[in-house]
Amino acid sequence: MDPTATRRGSSRWRHALALFARRRRLDPEAFDVISSPEQDAALEAALGKQVTPEKVQDRAEKFAAILRQRLEAARAAKSLPRKSQLGLPPAVVVSAASSGGRRWSESLSAAELQAATQVKTRRQSRASLVDGCSLLEQRLTFAGLEQEEMLGDGNCQFRALSHQLYDTQERHAHVRRKVCDHLRAREDEFCIYFEEGEFETFLERMSTERTWGDELTLRAAADAFRCTIHVITSTREHWHLTYEPEGAQPPRKLLFLTYVSPVHYNAVRRDIVQKPKAARTIPPSPVSVRSAPGHSITL
Numbered sequence: 001m002d003p004t005a006t007r008r009g010s011s012r013w014r015h016a017l018a019l020f021a022r023r024r025r026l027d028p029e030a031f032d033v034i035s036s037p038e039q040d041a042a043l044e045a046a047l048g049k050q051v052t053p054e055k056v057q058d059r060a061e062k063f064a065a066i067l068r069q070r071l072e073a074a075r076a077a078k079s080l081p082r083k084s085q086l087g088l089p090p091a092v093v094v095s096a097a098s099s100g101g102r103r104w105s106e107s108l109s110a111a112e113l114q115a116a117t118q119v120k121t122r123r124q125s126r127a128s129l130v131d132g133c134s135l136l137e138q139r140l141t142f143a144g145l146e147q148e149e150m151l152g153d154g155n156c157q158f159r160a161l162s163h164q165l166y167d168t169q170e171r172h173a174h175v176r177r178k179v180c181d182h183l184r185a186r187e188d189e190f191c192i193y194f195e196e197g198e199f200e201t202f203l204e205r206m207s208t209e210r211t212w213g214d215e216l217t218l219r220a221a222a223d224a225f226r227c228t229i230h231v232i233t234s235t236r237e238h239w240h241l242t243y244e245p246e247g248a249q250p251p252r253k254l255l256f257l258t259y260v261s262p263v264h265y266n267a268v269r270r271d272i273v274q275k276p277k278a279a280r281t282i283p284p285s286p287v288s289v290r291s292a293p294g295h296s297i298t299l
Helices: 003-026 037-048 058-077 109-144 156-166 169-185 187-193 198-206 215-224
Strands: 052-055 226-235 240-243 253-260 264-268 288-290
Touching: 037 226, 037 253, 052 264, 109 226, 109 253, 156 169, 156 215, 156 226, 156 253, 169 187, 169 198, 169 215, 187 198, 187 215, 215 226, 215 240
Parallel strands: 052 288, 226 253, 240 288
Antiparallel strands: 226 240, 253 264
């Protein structure tokens, strides 16, 4: 064997190890994103056959308006007195003779009526979730795609992103840190959606394990990892969302998530792209909502 070639190969190997060690020192949890352009193309083609992208005007303004509404609702909920402070009146028992045809709920105390309403709401929510799961499965089947279940521990969005980036959901903590670091570094861009002081609280909460991710974290993930994120949801309309990274550089990977609104994220299986199957019912309103550079949200 040529000694010169051996030394040259050994030198390249040492150089590669030095670069790897330097990268690890800068970021102890640095992981290489698994590149899979063939799978990206196949998954995008499967979705592209089923939906027609729609350009949405003034996305950033709508995004800001919806976030402000959510913040106002959250502040209003915090200002409500606790149940122990409500001063609920005692039960008012209305006899059948004197009720004059009143509804049954008028014979209940306010606390009992509130409990009955909560039970009814939970049942309706459960039924809505079941319908949403069924609709999402129809859409995936229609496109020849399957889901990979993520653990439902409050980290599901970050687990789904980790699955798509690294082929494992176990690096969700690393993904969360990267996303929060990006939000912190771009505070001037994201803090406009919060009242004074609330962005710091949001970041502190989002940095904590088991905190649910939201539209802002998806937006930040697209930029932090320079990836295009496709989200197929269980909502009736605008069920294909696309979060694209800012800048002129092309995305280095396409990520595909599913979302059972409003509770759970899963990932699309990257190793299975089947021939689209005929569905009994074609998914309604097959509209892809593609975000303008900067912001995206379900409308």
